[in-house]
Amino acid sequence: MTTCTGCSLLCEDIELVLKTGAISEARNLCRKGQGHYQALFTQRTKPMIEGKEVTLDQAILKAAEILKNAKSPLLYGWSNSTLEAQTVGINLARKIGATIDDTSSFCQGILMERILTGRIPTCTLDDVRNFADTSLFWGADPSNSHPRHLSRFSYYPRGEKRQKSYEEERTCVVVDVRKSPTAHLCSNYYFRVAPGGDDQFMEAMLAVLDGKIPKYGDKKRMIELGTVLKKTEFGVIFPGLGMVYSLQDKMDLFEELVTRLNEITTFKVVPMVGHYNMRGFNQLLLDQTGFINSVSFQKGAGAGATPAHGPEQSVVGAAKTSDAALVIGSDPLSALPFGTARALAGIPLIAIDPRRSLTTDAAQVVIPSAISGLEAGGTALRMDGVRISFEPLVESDNLSDEQILTRILEAV
Numbered sequence: 469m470t471t472c473t474g475c476s477l478l479c480e481d482i483e484l485v486l487k488t489g490a491i492s493e494a495r496n497l498c499r500k501g502q503g504h505y506q507a508l509f510t511q512r513t514k515p516m517i518e519g520k521e522v523t524l525d526q527a528i529l530k531a532a533e534i535l536k537n538a539k540s541p542l543l544y545g546w547s548n549s550t551l552e553a554q555t556v557g558i559n560l561a562r563k564i565g566a567t568i569d570d571t572s573s574f575c576q577g578i579l580m581e582r583i584l585t586g587r588i589p590t591c592t593l594d595d596v597r598n599f600a601d602t603s604l605f606w607g608a609d610p611s612n613s614h615p616r617h618l619s620r621f622s623y624y625p626r627g628e629k630r631q632k633s634y635e636e637e638r639t640c641v642v643v644d645v646r647k648s649p650t651a652h653l654c655s656n657y658y659f660r661v662a663p664g665g666d667d668q669f670m671e672a673m674l675a676v677l678d679g680k681i682p683k684y685g686d687k688k689r690m691i692e693l694g695t696v697l698k699k700t701e702f703g704v705i706f707p708g709l710g711m712v713y714s715l716q717d718k719m720d721l722f723e724e725l726v727t728r729l730n731e732i733t734t735f736k737v738v739p740m741v742g743h744y745n746m747r748g749f750n751q752l753l754l755d756q757t758g759f760i761n762s763v764s765f766q767k768g769a770g771a772g773a774t775p776a777h778g779p780e781q782s783v784v785g786a787a788k789t790s791d792a793a794l795v796i797g798s799d800p801l802s803a804l805p806f807g808t809a810r811a812l813a814g815i816p817l818i819a820i821d822p823r824r825s826l827t828t829d830a831a832q833v834v835i836p837s838a839i840s841g842l843e844a845g846g847t848a849l850r851m852d853g854v855r856i857s858f859e860p861l862v863e864s865d866n867l868s869d870e871q872i873l874t875r876i877l878e879a880v
């Protein structure tokens with residue numbers, strides 16, 4: 469039995485039989501997880517400096533040299549690393565006076581901060597399975613992004629208080645700009661919003677909950693939605709990137725909606741985090757600095773010093789001012805806006821990754837790592853904050869992220 473790190477559900481019930489170069493048998497693995505594990509056999513990285521293969525020791529020493537000589541280094545990625553590796557990464561940032569940031573600064577961070585600081589109520593996925601009678605997916609399509617979400621937790625399973633499950637006791641609502649595969653499954657309560665119209669939809673929901681006629685959308689359908697929500701005993705909203713990107717700086721409106729729902733009944737929020745341990749990084753950094761991401765440590769300021777935090781310390785801001793970057797388990801050159809990717813490509817770049825990507829191909833130093841959950845053990849926080857530990861399934865010659873970072877930390 470192994471744990472899949474293909475998404476933030478961290479399914480712990482995966483059974484695999486591996487034969488040379490392929491997965492020959494798998495139980496409980498979804499198609500996304502299948503792709504995640506299959507990548508074990510393809511496009512693996514090798515230790516490289518300036519495009520030439522070197523020994524691992526040489527790559528690690530070169531990485532340490534670059535970071536040591538940099539005046540304002542950036543350490544970025546982290547959402548695909550274990551808690552143990554993230555801890556060493558934060559220590560490294562402190563030691564070298566670096567800026568540290570993860571993928572949440574341009575995706576779910578704005579919502580995650582409100583969850584982790586208690587402004588928005590949350591619950592575990594086990595609570596969802598046992599008690600939830602309404603699951604509202606907002607700008608999220610778990611059928612594609614988290615393929616076992618509905619079957620393990622939110623719609624199909626028979627929970628402690630939900631033995632009749634989706635046939636009689638669970639309602640699934642989808643609010644999205646398109647009729648996604650999840651919206652097809654929940655088609656009775658699919659509500660289409662115009663791109664960027666989520667705030668208007670929320671205002672209409674607030675109006676309905678206050679007994680007023682909504683000004684947005686199909687009035688009858690909005691009133692029908694209001695009735696479903698009011699009748700709910702234990703509801704959970706699962707916001708995806710669609711909602712977060714659409715709302716941007718209007719997240720207060722979502723908080724107001726959740727507060728209003730909780731004046732009527734019980735509603736919790738669990739963000740649909742993509743990467744397997746984004747939440748872990750956010751929690752660790754929050755515990756140590758008071759901020760969930762985008763933090764800059766001043767060189768030699770000591771453990772008690774308050775770090776700088778703000779847009780300039782996010783990857784988008786820091787890429788323009790940093791003179792070296794270490795990227796771990798992430799491919800910012802593919803995923804980030806062109807200006808940020810170009811800025812990163814223009815400075816000495818160190819990439820720690822088990823697989824090749826545009827970022828590893830452009831990096832000055834590449835350090836191959838073991839794949840967490842398959843070749844390396846550790847712990848991570850599931851999307852709902854539950855701590856999951858996992859052991860390696862197979863032996864690997866590659867070091868784990870934690871081991872690589874520890875060696876860099878010792879060498880700087």
Ligand code: SF4
Pocket residue numbers: 472473474475476477478479496497498499500501502504614615616617
């Ligand atoms: S749902 Fe996510 S964690 Fe579970 S098997 Fe699929 S990819 Fe892996």
